[in-house]
Amino acid sequence: MKHIKNHPQTGFTLLELLVVLGIIAMLAGIVGPQVMKHMGESKTKAARVQIEDLAATLDMYKLDLGTYPTTEEGLKALIESPDSAKRWNGPYLRKSKIPLDPWQQEYHYVSPGEHGKFDLFTLGGDAKEGGEGEDQDILGWQ
Template sequence: MVFAMKQGAVVPAGRSAGFTLLELLVVIVIIGLLAAYVGPKYFSQLGKSEVTAARAQIDAFDKTLDTYRLDVGRYPTTDEGLAALMTAPPSAGAKWNGPYLKKAIPPDPWGNPYQYRAPGARGDYEVLSLGKDGQPGGSGDNADITN
């Protein structure tokens, strides 16, 4: 058998240096196992951040609605909705001192409009996001988020 020297290693003549099919398969399996372990953890954190963002937006609506009530003397009706924060409803009269938001009313983190009801289920009003699925009820990421 004849040996040739390549970059300081002894390699049989006629055979090139490189990875075998078995070595490549082992590396692919290891990468797949890592992706299977890390992937779900990453995507669950993404869902949690969207819920956190929705809660923060609803808290901002709460503060803005309180300012509206201080000016007008009442919360917007269900028919007036959150739009009363941007444009004066006819029933607000000269007391309206808005707009109460710097920008247009944002959608929830999933692109759905926020819902507004007055009176609410547990107070003077209720602002809610219907969650990821955009349907009432649900659990996990699909659960309703309310003030």
């Protein structure tokens, strides 16, 4: 008969696990706000890029028809021919849906605009005029 040696069990004690969880929680508390700050900045940058892309697409629309879509026709004129458009050569967007801003709101389009041939903008994360950080308005004419 073989003699079985008692091996001490290895593993973590409850105290060691609590210390590790405490360290992870502390790191999350330090790193989390920085990550969220950069996420807000990236949404703002994404909105600026989308506005520039939509503005370029509106310019292509104008090349074909001679005018920008009216406020009533809106950005929908980029994917569906308005009744008044005789030389419409679209759709001008790859997708059959107008993109939403990074906060899942529709972009605002006014033509003729107060700041140019058209105004294209989003009101940011709070969907209200003004604001700072992620809530700032992203304006196509600035």
